[in-house]
Amino acid sequence: MKKLILTELEQAMLAGEHGPAIAMCMRLIVGVAKANQATRLIEIESAHADGCLYHGIAGLEYTEKLVELGGQVKVRTTTNVSSLDLLHPDLVHADATLATNGRRLMDAHLALGCEATWTCAPYQTGHRPAFGTQIAWAESNAIVFANSVLGARTDRYGDFLDISAAIVGRVPFAGLHTDEGRKASLVLDFSGISRELLEEESAWPAIGALLGDIAESKVAAMIGLPGDLSDGGLTEDRLKGLGATAASAGGVGLFHIVGVTPEAPTLAAVVNAKVETIKISTEQLRASRDRLTTAVGDDLDAVSLGTPHFSLAEFEYLAKELEGGDKFSASIDFYVSTSRGVLERAEALGYAQILKNAGGRIVTDTCTYVTPILNPKIKTVMTNSGKWAWYAPGNLGIETILGSVKECIASARAGKLVRNDALWF
Amino acid sequence: MLSGSKSLTGRALHPGSSSGELLILDQPISFWGGVDHHGVIIDVHHPQCGVSVAGKVLIMTSGRGSSSATAVLAELIRVKKAPAAMIFTECDTILVIGALVSAELYQIQMPMVELTADSYAKIPKSGSISVAAETENMIGLIKWLE
Numbered sequence: 001m002k003k004l005i006l007t008e009l010e011q012a013m014l015a016g017e018h019g020p021a022i023a024m025c026m027r028l029i030v031g032v033a034k035a036n037q038a039t040r041l042i043e044i045e046s047a048h049a050d051g052c053l054y055h056g057i058a059g060l061e062y063t064e065k066l067v068e069l070g071g072q073v074k075v076r077t078t079t080n081v082s083s084l085d086l087l088h089p090d091l092v093h094a095d096a097t098l099a100t101n102g103r104r105l106m107d108a109h110l111a112l113g114c115e116a117t118w119t120c121a122p123y124q125t126g127h128r129p130a131f132g133t134q135i136a137w138a139e140s141n142a143i144v145f146a147n148s149v150l151g152a153r154t155d156r157y158g159d160f161l162d163i164s165a166a167i168v169g170r171v172p173f174a175g176l177h178t179d180e181g182r183k184a185s186l187v188l189d190f191s192g193i194s195r196e197l198l199e200e201e202s203a204w205p206a207i208g209a210l211l212g213d214i215a216e217s218k219v220a221a222m223i224g225l226p227g228d229l230s231d232g233g234l235t236e237d238r239l240k241g242l243g244a245t246a247a248s249a250g251g252v253g254l255f256h257i258v259g260v261t262p263e264a265p266t267l268a269a270v271v272n273a274k275v276e277t278i279k280i281s282t283e284q285l286r287a288s289r290d291r292l293t294t295a296v297g298d299d300l301d302a303v304s305l306g307t308p309h310f311s312l313a314e315f316e317y318l319a320k321e322l323e324g325g326d327k328f329s330a331s332i333d334f335y336v337s338t339s340r341g342v343l344e345r346a347e348a349l350g351y352a353q354i355l356k357n358a359g360g361r362i363v364t365d366t367c368t369y370v371t372p373i374l375n376p377k378i379k380t381v382m383t384n385s386g387k388w389a390w391y392a393p394g395n396l397g398i399e400t401i402l403g404s405v406k407e408c409i410a411s412a413r414a415g416k417l418v419r420n421d422a423l424w425f
Numbered sequence: 426m427l428s429g430s431k432s433l434t435g436r437a438l439h440p441g442s443s444s445g446e447l448l449i450l451d452q453p454i455s456f457w458g459g460v461d462h463h464g465v466i467i468d469v470h471h472p473q474c475g476v477s478v479a480g481k482v483l484i485m486t487s488g489r490g491s492s493s494a495t496a497v498l499a500e501l502i503r504v505k506k507a508p509a510a511m512i513f514t515e516c517d518t519i520l521v522i523g524a525l526v527s528a529e530l531y532q533i534q535m536p537m538v539e540l541t542a543d544s545y546a547k548i549p550k551s552g553s554i555s556v557a558a559e560t561e562n563m564i565g566l567i568k569w570l571e
Contacts, residue, residue, distance in 0.1 A: 056500030138492040158495030158519035391458040
């Protein structure tokens with residue numbers, strides 16, 4: 001059995017000498033350290049707290065207890081989506097419990113010293129930890145993005161641990177925090193997929209669903225995929241969608257794309273020994289894409305974009321596609337979820353107004369599938385998000401269709417599904 | 426030990442002792458977005474969609490999906506709709522945190538044990554099973570009747 005060794009300072013923190021909030025957080029950190037066989041704790045530079053979405057009394061009681069005991073975050077801590085849209089309160093049809101407790105949970109996070117970002121994509125609104133930085137992030141898409149695209153280091157954390165780590169400024173040194181834990185144990189080869197298909201937006205959530213399915217919670221390296229993280233946002237948003245879907249269909253916390261993501265200039269840099277290589281076929285990719293569509297036929301009631309939250313680059317693209325074109329059909333509700341930080345810039349640049357003129361609605365601080373926003377009569381929703389498509393049938397009891405932003409716009413204008421499948425066969 | 430009783434040991438991830446009917450998941454599940462407030466699987470992609478995990482000794486290879494699974498599990502434990510115990514082949518930190526928080530807030534201990542793939546293969550496919558885990562020496566004991 002590996003033994004956890006705490007420093008004198010950490011022992012004092014655990015013993016309550018630095019106050020009861022720190023002791024309570026240390027009990028959680030130490031419990032996780034033991035489960036993960038960590039031999040020591042390490043200091044972190046930032047945290048992203050996922051616990052601000054209301055799931056019941058337990059989460060509220062934990063967070064309010066930390067406030068009551070005088071807890072304060074030691075490192076920069078951003079907040080994930082909440083259950084409410086504070087900028088557009090009429091959009092969320094919360095019952096009294098959700099409205100009250102959802103707000104209390106948000107207020108408790110602010111009282112602990114967190115920033116009011118309320119977004120699942122903190123990395124696209126100013127919270128971008130540097131390469132190699134040790135951090136404690138929760139929210140599955142933010143975890144996989146921070147690890148894979150930024151090269152920062154967080155394990156797959158859940159609610160409570162994120163805020164507790166922020167308060168003690170430490171996490172167990174294990175898993176994806178370590179060099180060894182970041183090596184790939186399998187390789188997926190996409191060289192058999194046509195370049196034209198890989199330039200299709202929907203290919204990326206499909207790759208994510210496939211990755212989640214095959215890798216489960218293992219680290220995979222992918223070869224044969226195009227991309228350049230300095231291209232102004234296209235590659236970054238593709239990888240955001242890929243990671244979010246992989247972390248829904250599987251427990252993926254880190255992936256490497258050779259020649260694209262920062263830790264993988266070469267395959268040798270991320271693979272230790274000889275590992276299995278799986279060659280991916282177009283049929284496999286199509287089957288993964290098709291798992292993200294549950295609807296049959298071409299009826300459509302709504303479109304939801306922005307899961308994870310829409311970036312400024314995505315807004316710019318959307319505005320270009322919409323400008324000068326037809327408005328959405330009156331039968332289609334069209335939503336875009338984004339952060340308040342990105343919205344501010346999208347408003348300044350005129351993108352938000354173009355969307356509103358077309359008939360679209362903007363949701364901030366939350367998301368259309370985690371809290372009651374959609375009209376209960378809505379049966380079928382089209383989305384560009386593999387993550388939304390993965391969870392919405394269970395969360396909302398609706399049918400989903402996966403398509404690109406371009407196809408979502410065409411469908412919203414036509415009032416029924418418009419999708420081009422030619423490249424997929 | 427009773428005649429016909431079998432046991433094996435694994436690594437304790439969270440202390441506690443309990444027992445229940447076995448439920449082996451064919452695929453991992455995300456508790457957020459995958460299990461409702463009554464403990465019923467609602468993930469439409471999951472082969473066991475519609476099955477209840479409440480009171481079961483839940484066995485799965487590892488976790489999947491959302492960070493919010495922690496809060497959902499803690500809440501299920503609070504309202505007594507959680508599994509009686511959980512067994513993994515790979516420690517899932519997100520779920521361990523849920524168990525730790527329920528112990529901190531409500532003094533309810535839900536045992537969690539990690540098994541090697543070899544031990545995992547020896548677990549029966551159904552029936553009643555008991556789990557006792559202690560984290561002083563990190564030992565998890567699993568017992569069942571043949």
